[in-house]
Amino acid sequence: MLGEVGSGEIELAEIRRFATGPRPRVGGGLCWDVAGMLAEIKAGLADAAESRPVSIGIDSWAVDYGLVGADGRLEGDVRCYRDPRTEGMAQRLRARVPDELLYRITGLQYLPFNTVYQLLSEPEGRLVDKTMLLLPDLIGYQLTGEIGAEVTNASTTALLDATTRRWSAELVARAGLPDGLLPPLRQPGEPVGATEDGTTVLAVASHDTASAVAAIPADADGAYISCGTWSLVGLELRAPVLTEAAREANFTNEAGIDGTVRFLRNTMGLWLLSESLRVWREQGLDIRLGDVLEAAMREPAFRSIVDPDAAVLLPPGDMPSRIATLCAESGQPKPESPPAVVRTILESLAVAHAASLRAAARLADRSLSLVHLVGGGARNAALCQFTADACGLPVLAGPSEASALGNVFVQARAAGVLEEKPRGRPLGRYEPRGEAEAWRSAAERVGLA
Numbered sequence: 001m002l003g004e005v006g007s008g009e010i011e012l013a014e015i016r017r018f019a020t021g022p023r024p025r026v027g028g029g030l031c032w033d034v035a036g037m038l039a040e041i042k043a044g045l046a047d048a049a050e051s052r053p054v055s056i057g058i059d060s061w062a063v064d065y066g067l068v069g070a071d072g073r074l075e076g077d078v079r080c081y082r083d084p085r086t087e088g089m090a091q092r093l094r095a096r097v098p099d100e101l102l103y104r105i106t107g108l109q110y111l112p113f114n115t116v117y118q119l120l121s122e123p124e125g126r127l128v129d130k131t132m133l134l135l136p137d138l139i140g141y142q143l144t145g146e147i148g149a150e151v152t153n154a155s156t157t158a159l160l161d162a163t164t165r166r167w168s169a170e171l172v173a174r175a176g177l178p179d180g181l182l183p184p185l186r187q188p189g190e191p192v193g194a195t196e197d198g199t200t201v202l203a204v205a206s207h208d209t210a211s212a213v214a215a216i217p218a219d220a221d222g223a224y225i226s227c228g229t230w231s232l233v234g235l236e237l238r239a240p241v242l243t244e245a246a247r248e249a250n251f252t253n254e255a256g257i258d259g260t261v262r263f264l265r266n267t268m269g270l271w272l273l274s275e276s277l278r279v280w281r282e283q284g285l286d287i288r289l290g291d292v293l294e295a296a297m298r299e300p301a302f303r304s305i306v307d308p309d310a311a312v313l314l315p316p317g318d319m320p321s322r323i324a325t326l327c328a329e330s331g332q333p334k335p336e337s338p339p340a341v342v343r344t345i346l347e348s349l350a351v352a353h354a355a356s357l358r359a360a361a362r363l364a365d366r367s368l369s370l371v372h373l374v375g376g377g378a379r380n381a382a383l384c385q386f387t388a389d390a391c392g393l394p395v396l397a398g399p400s401e402a403s404a405l406g407n408v409f410v411q412a413r414a415a416g417v418l419e420e421k422p423r424g425r426p427l428g429r430y431e432p433r434g435e436a437e438a439w440r441s442a443a444e445r446v447g448l449a
Contacts, residue, residue, distance in 0.1 A: 001014055010408050012404055029085055034138070058140055058407075059406075062153055068131045068147070082315050100244070133183065134154070137153070140203075188214075204410040215409060231269035233264055233357055235263050240253035245363055265360070267352045269349065275317070304344045305344065371394070373396070393432060394430065397430065
């Protein structure tokens with residue numbers, strides 16, 4: 001994406017788009033085609049060269065990393081967080097670091113693929129004399145040769161102290177990780193280095209959700225849903241919430257720009273829909289997203305609801321069959337057609353959004369009056385309306401490219417050409433339709449009320 005800044009606004013133009021899905025790994029499991037990503041990124045930078053960009057910023061999903069050896073080379077595959085290799089790693093860490101202590105230091109939500117669990121799953125000795133670089137830091141290194149770790153993404157590793165925003169030496173030692181594994185930290189807006197042609201690479205909020213939240217206009221509530229493959233639902237705060245109640249509710253405290261905290265809960269997002277579409281197309285069905293969304297609105301309301309965070313929905317596979325099985329196991333009708341499955345997905349996501357927002361407000365002692373829904377989900381009118389209905393709050397949808405907008409904002413601010421958060425163009429405002437009780441009843445079926 002190319003951002004042009006002027007008169008307090010940012011205009012975005014898409015330069016190049018490419019697929020980044022996980023692929024099977026030789027020897028089993030899943031990995032990322034980092035070499036292919038880097039080639040596409042370089043091609044995109046070449047396409048943008050005539051615009052003479054002032055700087056480059058890189059953001060991506062969290063937790064996944066590459067290992068760079070003493071010779072400066074990337075060693076082995078960059079594994080995908082959906083790889084099952086972390087099974088049993090939480091128990092291994094728990095024997096060394098009690099859950100309560102881990103949360104008190106990191107404030108991080110338990111997810112089975114957090115970076116610390118991936119590191120513990122590495123073969124013995126593999127981490128010695130290596131440097132761990134999270135994906136955007138790895139891409140930055142490959143462009144500039146400079147080593148470092150940007151703090152917003154580092155906060156997703158379960159190795160960063162949420163209060164000091166520094167690596168926790170205590171956790172590194174207790175986990176048995178080698179010295180020198182974790183690189184020096186950077187803050188959003190600090191320089192990373194320069195590319196071969198001399199273009200500056202800047203650290204931005206390199207976790208894509210941190211960039212998305214950086215693009216959300218500040219308001220009294222700070223409530224947001226960054227909805228894409230995942231839905232990240234929560235509040236922007238000035239300090240972490242490290243209470244036992246927050247830990248038990250599985251909320252996370254991740255770093256944002258300017259010392260802010262993204263107090264949120266990860267829930268499965270539109271992955272459920274995209275994976276269903278992939279399966280149907282592999283089965284030879286001619287399924288178009290717009291058509292199936294329209295047909296889903298003609299399906300009966302609240303017929304079947306699932307918990308989007310059910311463990312069976314995490315890995316790739318036959319999502320429609322898994323959803324049908326979950327419905328049957330909870331005594332609900334199985335959705336038998338693609339539109340019925342899509343209706344179940346959208347209503348289930350809205351239920352999960354509402355449950356997480358209510359919990360965030362309670363744990364942080366905040367009242368809510370508006371929800372910003374950004375990311376790709378902002379283009380899904382049905383999901384936006386269902387979320388407003390389930391929350392009982394207005395939903396302001398957009399911008400859909402919030403991560404790119406926040407990325408460019410941090411660069412523009414570092415260049416001294418923009419000081420305030422940009423106001424992206426909203427795609428719509430959705431008012432609740434007074435159906436809160438029906439939504440709450442649906443949520444009770446799967447324990448999300």
